[in-house]
Amino acid sequence: MDQPAIEVRDLVVGYGSAPVLDGLSLEVPRGTATCVIGENGAGKSTLLRTVSGLQRPEAGSVLVLGREPGTDAEHWRQVVTTVEPPSWYPGLTAREHAELVTRAHGLDDGDAAAERAFELLGLAGHEDSMPTSLSSGQKQRLTLAMAFVRPSRVLILDEPEQRLDPDARSLVAGLLRDYVAGGGTVLLASHDEKFAAGTGALVTSVAELCGP
Amino acid sequence: MTAVALAPVRHWIRRRQAAHLDAGSALGNLYFAALLAAVLVGMFWPTVGAVFWPAAPTGTRLTAVGVPLVCAGALHLALRQLGPLVISRPAASWLLTAPVSRRALLGAPARAVAAAGAAAGAAAGFATASQVTARPTPAAVLLLTCAAGALTAVLLVALGTVAQRRPGLARGADLVAYLAVTAGAAGMVVERTGPPAAAGAGPGEGPLRYAVLALLAAVLVLATWAYRRLDRTPADVLLAASRAAGTVADSALTGQPSFLQELAEQRYWTSRRWRSAPLPRRVPVLTAQDLRLLGRKRRRLAWLAAATLAPAALMDGSRILLAVAVLLGAMVAASTTVASVRTDANPAVLRLLAVTAREAVVARLWVPVALGSLWAAAALLLLGLLGALPAGPWWALGLALGPAAAAAAVRRARMGLVQNGLLPIDTPMGSLETGPVLAMVVGYDLLVLFGVPTLVLVATGSPLGWQNVLWQALIAGGGLVAYARTSTSATETDLRARG
Numbered sequence: 001m002d003q004p005a006i007e008v009r010d011l012v013v014g015y016g017s018a019p020v021l022d023g024l025s026l027e028v029p030r031g032t033a034t035c036v037i038g039e040n041g042a043g044k045s046t047l048l049r050t051v052s053g054l055q056r057p058e059a060g061s062v063l064v065l066g067r068e069p070g071t072d073a074e075h076w077r078q079v080v081t082t083v084e085p086p087s088w089y090p091g092l093t094a095r096e097h098a099e100l101v102t103r104a105h106g107l108d109d110g111d112a113a114a115e116r117a118f119e120l121l122g123l124a125g126h127e128d129s130m131p132t133s134l135s136s137g138q139k140q141r142l143t144l145a146m147a148f149v150r151p152s153r154v155l156i157l158d159e160p161e162q163r164l165d166p167d168a169r170s171l172v173a174g175l176l177r178d179y180v181a182g183g184g185t186v187l188l189a190s191h192d193e194k195f196a197a198g199t200g201a202l203v204t205s206v207a208e209l210c211g212p
Numbered sequence: 213m214t215a216v217a218l219a220p221v222r223h224w225i226r227r228r229q230a231a232h233l234d235a236g237s238a239l240g241n242l243y244f245a246a247l248l249a250a251v252l253v254g255m256f257w258p259t260v261g262a263v264f265w266p267a268a269p270t271g272t273r274l275t276a277v278g279v280p281l282v283c284a285g286a287l288h289l290a291l292r293q294l295g296p297l298v299i300s301r302p303a304a305s306w307l308l309t310a311p312v313s314r315r316a317l318l319g320a321p322a323r324a325v326a327a328a329g330a331a332a333g334a335a336a337g338f339a340t341a342s343q344v345t346a347r348p349t350p351a352a353v354l355l356l357t358c359a360a361g362a363l364t365a366v367l368l369v370a371l372g373t374v375a376q377r378r379p380g381l382a383r384g385a386d387l388v389a390y391l392a393v394t395a396g397a398a399g400m401v402v403e404r405t406g407p408p409a410a411a412g413a414g415p416g417e418g419p420l421r422y423a424v425l426a427l428l429a430a431v432l433v434l435a436t437w438a439y440r441r442l443d444r445t446p447a448d449v450l451l452a453a454s455r456a457a458g459t460v461a462d463s464a465l466t467g468q469p470s471f472l473q474e475l476a477e478q479r480y481w482t483s484r485r486w487r488s489a490p491l492p493r494r495v496p497v498l499t500a501q502d503l504r505l506l507g508r509k510r511r512r513l514a515w516l517a518a519a520t521l522a523p524a525a526l527m528d529g530s531r532i533l534l535a536v537a538v539l540l541g542a543m544v545a546a547s548t549t550v551a552s553v554r555t556d557a558n559p560a561v562l563r564l565l566a567v568t569a570r571e572a573v574v575a576r577l578w579v580p581v582a583l584g585s586l587w588a589a590a591a592l593l594l595l596g597l598l599g600a601l602p603a604g605p606w607w608a609l610g611l612a613l614g615p616a617a618a619a620a621a622v623r624r625a626r627m628g629l630v631q632n633g634l635l636p637i638d639t640p641m642g643s644l645e646t647g648p649v650l651a652m653v654v655g656y657d658l659l660v661l662f663g664v665p666t667l668v669l670v671a672t673g674s675p676l677g678w679q680n681v682l683w684q685a686l687i688a689g690g691g692l693v694a695y696a697r698t699s700t701s702a703t704e705t706d707l708r709a710r711g
Contacts, residue, residue, distance in 0.1 A: 054559075071559075071704040077566040087558040090477040090551045091505040095488035103497040104565040111490050127488050130481050146564060 011060035033201035044189035173198030281396030295453035337361025498575035546584035585614025604676025616662030624655025
């Protein structure tokens with residue numbers, strides 16, 4: 001059997017004396033989606049940050065595509081995360097940001113891919129806007145467009161439905177289903193159970209993952 | 213609906229603020245500010261004295277026209293950056309949305325800006341008179357030029373308040389201001405570099421008297437007209453000015469100049485309309501992005517081209533100052549596109565692009581190298597042609613200096629926030645904050661280190677040979693490669709890991 005795309009064992013992560021995650025284990029098989037739900041402060045974002053290699057665990061192990069997540073570019077060629085929001089380059093329009101991302105990943109038809117992503121995420125008409133001048137919902141769409149427009153094998157998304165209207169939530173849920181159908185693996189955190197169900201992901205919680 | 217009287221509200225706010233204010237601390241701040249101003253004036257007294265009261269007049273008619281043009285243009289542009297109508301962030305949040313008189317709300321800041329502008333205008337008038345009038349300068353001439361400067365400044369403030377709500381007028385006025393600064397500076401450079409002329413050709417008392425009367429009449433009519441229309445200033449304009457002023461205050465209080473750079477970039481890019489276009493294909497994508505950025509900064513490029521003349525204005529003064537001006541100018545030119553490097557420093561960005569820190573920095577260096585080289589080559593060529601430097605291939609030395617300017621500009625852009633938490637150093641003059649001091653030299657250290665041959669050759673006025681050019685090329689080129697290799701990882705994406 002294939003090794004899971006994401007494999008977390010006995011994870012302990014804390015920011016002070018009390019651990020936020022204590023003994024958490026999780027497996028996300030390749031070509032599947034898992035959504036972690038839970039209230040504020042449950043540790044969802046901490047889990048995603050640790051799986052992304054942005055937070056060092058106190059104990060336990062994390063493997064993403066068979067390797068420890070790190071800061072090397074090779075890792076990030078296969079993994080996309082929106083756990084930390086990106087900054088926007090001054091002087092580059094929204095559409096040019098998408099082209100920049102695709103060209104950086106060696107795609108020759110970057111312009112066409114950017115156009116497709118913009119249409120899919122309902123950003124048509126905002127191609128020439130500077131990202132900083134977009135509304136918060138549009139910025140969230142643009143962040144997701146950046147994530148979908150580039151090639152990857154694993155998506156790690158923290159509350160991708162945040163600041164999106166109901167139509168856009170359905171749209172993003174559909175895109176995540178398509179991503180998984182295409183062989184990709186998704187780990188996401190969400191507050192919205194309806195959205196989580198719409199992605200076709202296995203829904204779980206931090207409490208369940210930490211066990212008894 | 214009847215407007216609520218603003219004065220009692222403001223009085224109540226001030227009383228509450230005063231109740232929470234530590235009087236000792238406020239006095240301490242005032243004392244510190246006065247001491248700092250005195251120290252700065254003391255430190256730079258030779259320069260301050262040369263500007264405001266040289267021993268003998270230094271300019272003729274071109275200076276008499278040039279200095280006021282530069283000062284008026286610069287004041288207008290500064291006022292437009294400020295607002296000029298600006299209210300505090302709390303006032304923007306709570307009073308702008310309250311049913312208080314908008315004119316009363318804006319009247320106080322308008323009067324304050326007009327008073328500050330008048331003081332600056334009077335100082336500029338005094339400096340102009342001292343530069344161009346024969347000694348002993350009649351007191352009436354000094355008073356009249358000060359009055360003319362102050363009245364012009366008040367007119368500019370009035371114009372600024374109207375331009376703040378009329379984008380078309382603002383664009384036109386800004387263009388005129390840019391032209392005024394350029395024409396004034398060009399006049400002064402021509403006078404400095406041209407054949408000597410008899411100084412002391414300032415305007416007489418009679419014409420000045422008429423000019424002041426005309427300006428006074430214009431102020432009475434136009435400033436009153438603008439003041440009565442303050443309430444027409446739209447809320448969004450005031451909110452933007454209030455946010456900008458808040459950012460400036462944050463930057464000053466926390467000692468973080470990067471806040472101002474971000475504000476300036478944000479304003480520039482959101483104040484214009486752009487059309488997406490495919491990025492150039494024959495270069496690495498991050499360099500292609502910098503080229504796109506360059507194409508969208510044509511006005512700045514024009515300024516940089518004009519600024520190649522600036523070192524010529526210093527050719528009669530200290531040679532060290534001349535050499536420093538060339539190096540700094542090249543670094544400023546090389547900094548044109550480095551805002552991209554500041555964004556690269558956000559780890560999420562290079563992770564999304566899956567680009568290593570070294571790939572990013574190398575790609576980001578190409579445009580700064582080209583700009584720094586071209587600027588320094590042009591500036592040194594002009595200095596050579598004007599006779600400020602002995603014979604030699606100075607343009608080639610400028611080209612060789614470019615990599616040093618690029619390394620300095622990129623290193624400074626990667627600096628990030630000033631570290632205010634570092635341990636202070638105790639000195640006989642008091643404790644010295646290490647973080648801001650280190651931040652002041654970041655980038656400039658590489659400029660001096662890699663630009664040593666140019667610095668020495670220009671400062672000493674030594675003859676220039678091709679072997680000197682070769683040394684400069686080797687030091688700057690080798691230094692740039694060493695900087696790129698030692699300050700970045702070849703496999704990791706994090707740009708912040710090393711300086």
